[in-house]
Amino acid sequence: MSEVAENHALGTKSDLAGVSDSPITDPASVVKDTKTSGALKKSSRYRTRSLSASSTDSYSSSSSSQEDDVSPREKVQKNSKGSSDFCVRNINQFEFGRREIEIAEQEMPGIMALRRRASDDKPLRNAKIVGCTHINAQTAVLIETLAALGASVRWAACNIYSTQNEVAAALAESGFPVFAWRGETEEDFWWCIDKCVNVENWQPNMILDDGGDATHLMLKKYPAMFKMIKGIVEESVTGVHRLYQLSKAGKLTVPAMNVNDSVTKTKFDNLYSCRESILDSLKRSTDIMFGGKQVVICGYGEVGKGCSQALKGLGCIVYITEIDPICALQASMDGFRVVKLNEVIRTVDVVITATGNKNVVTREHMDKMKNGCIVCNMGHSNTEIDVNSLRTPDLTWEKVRSQVDHVIWPDGKRIILLAEGRLVNLSCSSLPSFVVSITSATQALALIELFNAPPGRYKSDVYLLPKKMDEYVASLHLPTFDAHLTELSDEQAKYMGLNKAGPFKPNYYRY
Numbered sequence: 304m305s306e307v308a309e310n311h312a313l314g315t316k317s318d319l320a321g322v323s324d325s326p327i328t329d330p331a332s333v334v335k336d337t338k339t340s341g342a343l344k345k346s347s348r349y350r351t352r353s354l355s356a357s358s359t360d361s362y363s364s365s366s367s368s369q370e371d372d373v374s375p376r377e378k379v380q381k382n383s384k385g386s387s388d389f390c391v392r393n394i395n396q397f398e399f400g401r402r403e404i405e406i407a408e409q410e411m412p413g414i415m416a417l418r419r420r421a422s423d424d425k426p427l428r429n430a431k432i433v434g435c436t437h438i439n440a441q442t443a444v445l446i447e448t449l450a451a452l453g454a455s456v457r458w459a460a461c462n463i464y465s466t467q468n469e470v471a472a473a474l475a476e477s478g479f480p481v482f483a484w485r486g487e488t489e490e491d492f493w494w495c496i497d498k499c500v501n502v503e504n505w506q507p508n509m510i511l512d513d514g515g516d517a518t519h520l521m522l523k524k525y526p527a528m529f530k531m532i533k534g535i536v537e538e539s540v541t542g543v544h545r546l547y548q549l550s551k552a553g554k555l556t557v558p559a560m561n562v563n564d565s566v567t568k569t570k571f572d573n574l575y576s577c578r579e580s581i582l583d584s585l586k587r588s589t590d591i592m593f594g595g596k597q598v599v600i601c602g603y604g605e606v607g608k609g610c611s612q613a614l615k616g617l618g619c620i621v622y623i624t625e626i627d628p629i630c631a632l633q634a635s636m637d638g639f640r641v642v643k644l645n646e647v648i649r650t651v652d653v654v655i656t657a658t659g660n661k662n663v664v665t666r667e668h669m670d671k672m673k674n675g676c677i678v679c680n681m682g683h684s685n686t687e688i689d690v691n692s693l694r695t696p697d698l699t700w701e702k703v704r705s706q707v708d709h710v711i712w713p714d715g716k717r718i719i720l721l722a723e724g725r726l727v728n729l730s731c732s733s734l735p736s737f738v739v740s741i742t743s744a745t746q747a748l749a750l751i752e753l754f755n756a757p758p759g760r761y762k763s764d765v766y767l768l769p770k771k772m773d774e775y776v777a778s779l780h781l782p783t784f785d786a787h788l789t790e791l792s793d794e795q796a797k798y799m800g801l802n803k804a805g806p807f808k809p810n811y812y813r814y
């Protein structure tokens with residue numbers, strides 16, 4: 304197995320959606336004849352799968368279950384301009400999707416400002432982008448921005464569960480070749496990406512990836528085409544990890560931008576977004592009253608810090624577990640008790656993992672939890688809580704709500720497991736559009752930078768977004784808050800050794 308394939312075996316289609324439990328197979332082996340109708344039917348596994356509690360839920364009833372049983376690949380659909388260069392669940396749902404996109408635009412000031420500022424210059428003119436990301440109202444705003452900046456795009460979903468069908472329909476109706484629907488099979492998944500890559504008279508020259516799957520497919524199945532790519536922009540932890548591995552193995556033949564580790568993404572997505580969404584996730588799924596509850600949070604990185612701040616703010620008694628003395632000291636100085644999980648496991652009301660590690664909460668821990676303890680994960684995949692260890696004959700699983708399972712011990716004790724251990728905020732809440740605006744603006748700028756860079760600026764390696772662009776992304780969002788930046792005087796700029804236009808911090812600055 305190649306290194307990349309090995310990663311896929313370990314990895315997930317997307318750490319963002321945290322639905323890593325579907326097997327990942329080699330794209331070349333599954334992208335074949337489309338008429339394997341049995342495989343195209345959605346299996347019951349997909350139908351019973353609980354889906355993201357995103358805004359789609361309010362109108363998801365608009366697609367009938369009968370219709371859901373027919374694979375979009377077996378339907379003949381055309382948009383109102385007569386194009387059939389797309390594959391979505393139901394093109395007729397486009398009006399719902401358009402409304403969703405318009406709502407998202409209101410809360411995505413940065414990416415909309417970029418659209419306005421750069422649409423005359425068209426910095427992405429002649430860019431042909433294969434996109435593989437979640438397809439929802441927020442990413443639709445990104446896709447339409449890239450088109451406004453001059454790019455021609457083809458798009459597939461990076462996750463088989465997360466597509467907002469109505470939004471995919473709206474994009475297809477507007478003429479975007481979108482190949483995605485909620486509840487794709489594994490084979491559909493690779494077929495959709497293939498439909499974006501392997502097109503007559505259209506040779507992609509950029510990849511925007513979330514999880515590395517478009518990159519993986521092109522590298523494995525179309526190596527000659529891959530060599531023509533000018534740049535890859537990757538958003539996820541998993542995808543970035545794969546890129547670094549490819550680079551290390553000397554197999555990365557094009558420059559790539561690691562957007563995941565840009566400052567604006569890490570701080571806003573991990574810290575501020577999680578600070579808000581942990582409360583919403585717990586409230587929506589369990590109706591819990593927070594005041595006075597004892598909560599243990601495993602991991603005091605950006606995500607752990609956000610969660611603990613929010614829960615403390617609502618009156619919870621928060622404990623932290625950490626392996627790193629620096630983060631443990633930070634937690635202590637922030638007023639949290641740093642403990643080993645075993646010290647508090649019998650008494651806490653809520654256990655939250657946010658480490659990015661595996662088996663942080665084991666069956667042994669869960670055996671000790673008290674009746675009614677809520678267990679959930681905010682980390683990138685479903686490995687943090689050993690959920691498989693709960694699938695034993697002595698325990699009974701009772702689904703009480705979408706994304707909420709009671710796991711019942713023989714003596715009647717039950718724990719409340721959220722989202723089967725996948726990312727609870729993406730399963731039970733929604734990502735604030737504002738945060739996605741920051742990430743999207745970062746992605747768009749990374750594409751612009753790689754596409755327009757003079758030859759030689761970027762070699763076949765993985766790069767971070769230049770600091771100045773990170774600062775630009777932040778500045779695009781400041782008008783929302785009517786925030787007024789102080790300008791350096793000439794004297795001050797000289798004294799500090801800075802350019803008055805930035806960058807204002809060295810690369811090693813930690814914010």
Ligand SMILES: NC(=O)c1ccc[n+]([C@@H]2O[C@H](COP(=O)([O-])OP(=O)(O)OC[C@H]3O[C@@H](n4cnc5c(N)ncnc54)[C@H](O)[C@@H]3O)[C@@H](O)[C@H]2O)c1
Nearest residue numbers: 573602604605606624625626627657658659660681682683
């Ligand atoms: N839910 C979301 O929306 C969301 C958003 C961003 C990132 N993430 C994911 O959340 C995870 C954490 O992200 P982060 O930015 O906080 O990372 P981070 O590296 O800053 O923090 C993780 C912390 O966990 C600690 N840790 C590791 N193993 C541990 C263990 N066994 N017990 C206790 N502590 C342990 C580490 O020392 C570190 O301080 C990652 O997997 C990331 O991909 C989730």
